[in-house]
Amino acid sequence: MVEKKQNIVMFPFMAQGHIIPFLALALHIEQRNKNYSITFVNTPLNINKLRQSLPPNSSITLLEIAFDSSDHGLPPNSENCDTLPYSLVITLLRASTSLGPAFKELVSELIRKSHGERPLCIIADIFLGWTASVARELGVFHAIFSGCGAYGLACYYSLWSHLSQKKKKVDDDDDEFVLPDFEEASKLHATQLPLSMLEADGSDSWSVFQGQNLPEWVKSNAVLFNTVQVFDQLGLMYFKRKLGCPVWPVGPVLLSLESRSKVGKEGGLSPEFCKEWLDSKLVKSVLYISFGSMNTINKSQMMQLAMALEASGRNFIWVVRPPIGFDINSEFRFHEWLPIGFAERVTDSKRGLLVQKWAPQLEILSHKSTSAFLSHCGWNSVLEALIHGVPLLGWAMAGEQFFNVKFLEEELGVCVEVARGKTCDVRHEDVVEKIELVMDETSDQKKGKEIRRRVFQVKEMIENATKDEENYKGSSVKAMDDFFNAAISMKEKKMMMMIKREEEEEEKKTSNSINGIS
Numbered sequence: 001m002v003e004k005k006q007n008i009v010m011f012p013f014m015a016q017g018h019i020i021p022f023l024a025l026a027l028h029i030e031q032r033n034k035n036y037s038i039t040f041v042n043t044p045l046n047i048n049k050l051r052q053s054l055p056p057n058s059s060i061t062l063l064e065i066a067f068d069s070s071d072h073g074l075p076p077n078s079e080n081c082d083t084l085p086y087s088l089v090i091t092l093l094r095a096s097t098s099l100g101p102a103f104k105e106l107v108s109e110l111i112r113k114s115h116g117e118r119p120l121c122i123i124a125d126i127f128l129g130w131t132a133s134v135a136r137e138l139g140v141f142h143a144i145f146s147g148c149g150a151y152g153l154a155c156y157y158s159l160w161s162h163l164s165q166k167k168k169k170v171d172d173d174d175d176e177f178v179l180p181d182f183e184e185a186s187k188l189h190a191t192q193l194p195l196s197m198l199e200a201d202g203s204d205s206w207s208v209f210q211g212q213n214l215p216e217w218v219k220s221n222a223v224l225f226n227t228v229q230v231f232d233q234l235g236l237m238y239f240k241r242k243l244g245c246p247v248w249p250v251g252p253v254l255l256s257l258e259s260r261s262k263v264g265k266e267g268g269l270s271p272e273f274c275k276e277w278l279d280s281k282l283v284k285s286v287l288y289i290s291f292g293s294m295n296t297i298n299k300s301q302m303m304q305l306a307m308a309l310e311a312s313g314r315n316f317i318w319v320v321r322p323p324i325g326f327d328i329n330s331e332f333r334f335h336e337w338l339p340i341g342f343a344e345r346v347t348d349s350k351r352g353l354l355v356q357k358w359a360p361q362l363e364i365l366s367h368k369s370t371s372a373f374l375s376h377c378g379w380n381s382v383l384e385a386l387i388h389g390v391p392l393l394g395w396a397m398a399g400e401q402f403f404n405v406k407f408l409e410e411e412l413g414v415c416v417e418v419a420r421g422k423t424c425d426v427r428h429e430d431v432v433e434k435i436e437l438v439m440d441e442t443s444d445q446k447k448g449k450e451i452r453r454r455v456f457q458v459k460e461m462i463e464n465a466t467k468d469e470e471n472y473k474g475s476s477v478k479a480m481d482d483f484f485n486a487a488i489s490m491k492e493k494k495m496m497m498m499i500k501r502e503e504e505e506e507e508k509k510t511s512n513s514i515n516g517i518s
């Protein structure tokens, strides 16, 4: 008999930075476990885009949940954070909380279609905390999947939960503070707070949204993290303590280059050209610079960075997005945004590539010519660097990225912070110094040597965690198995309870009819 596949429902928030790790997890599960089927839920435009990016041999089902952005004070056809200015991100977040009834109906319909059989589990986004209540109502195992690292998200979670206390401390002219329930993270500084937190006063939209979203997490049955046990223990312990549920590090799960280029932005640098260019460079001679798909620095910072690149004399690939204040879809104006003649000098000397919007990041990070990565330290980028043993120069932009940089520098020792945020003062002399610290392998500088040694160690930790051999399963492989076993066990328990209840009712009916009541 062919056993019926158990269905897994996955629902990421509508942003590339969230959809990509979910898709990576979905493909990872599909490849490893043939006995599960996957239903991937999102709003129509995102599903449409995903349809073109799924590998042809994938059996993942894409399912639309009805959503009209114009009903929520958003421009028409705005279903993804990447197409919205920062000020409207919170509007999309708030709009997503209205999807509750539609999501419940969608899962109920799946159950009806499979003759009453429930999905094995719902895996949902950190921003869709309300899905835990829906799962409870329907008797389905629920897990949150975090595409963020555990340490960074722990700081983020703790800060939103203690916002009023933090405010008081910062207002007291004491710019440094310790998180009351995450002291392991030691001191944070006010400049490490993302804009949404700096502006929060308890009644603003972000505070209200997170005030509803985060408490919902305790209703979940588990949290999955795209991270590795050995190096992210502090954050993992935090969530175990706060939520009282199992927390499983199953990472890193990453999209292959092929899938990534398909969900990536059109245009930009082709993988073939990129490889050819990198092939022509010496081993560990290239600095890769990218601030992710949602962020951009400001014009004066851009100038300073360009001056630093010129002064350092190093090879580089720089993914340039229009600076703050310019439409992200506008024409490129290198002459206005960069020092005079910079673009021409870069091209003539073949020393660098200025790439518009998108580059094949995995191709670059896995290439032997790449030496270091100047990054906003979004967790996807961090994992892609660490898996290839590439040290980081950290320049956080938003969200938990500031805490990722802190973690990478203070705990893992694989990163140097270059700058903080979109308004901080940047001096090109400082940037050059830090680039040299990380890239100059001939220098005796202790810190640089230590960073390169540590990043090699972390690469090995990742290899160990993801090893899946007959006689050895790494921690991330085990965690994934444990998660499925917990979901299966809960489903079986629920089924036993249902059968028992039916039997009891049957019994009642029989005895009632014997007594002549029925």
Ligand SMILES: *[C@@H]1O[C@H](CO)[C@@H](O)[C@H](O)[C@H]1NC(C)=O
Pocket: 030, 031, 055, 057, 058, 059
């Ligand atoms: C689909 O093809 C890719 C590349 O050949 C392979 O790695 C993957 O395992 C296949 N996926 C499935 C579900 O068969």
Ligand SMILES: *[C@@H]1O[C@H](CO)[C@@H](O)[C@H](O)[C@H]1NC(C)=O
Pocket: 298, 299, 300, 301, 422, 423, 424, 425, 426
């Ligand atoms: C841009 O960054 C510079 C520091 O490099 C800062 O002085 C300036 O205030 C920033 N401008 C804006 C508009 O944020």
Ligand SMILES: *[C@@H]1O[C@H](CO)[C@@H](O)[C@H](O)[C@H]1NC(C)=O
Pocket: 457, 458, 460, 461, 464
């Ligand atoms: C990886 O596993 C091997 C074999 O168990 C072990 O010797 C090594 O120390 C591990 N590496 C790291 C960095 O933990």
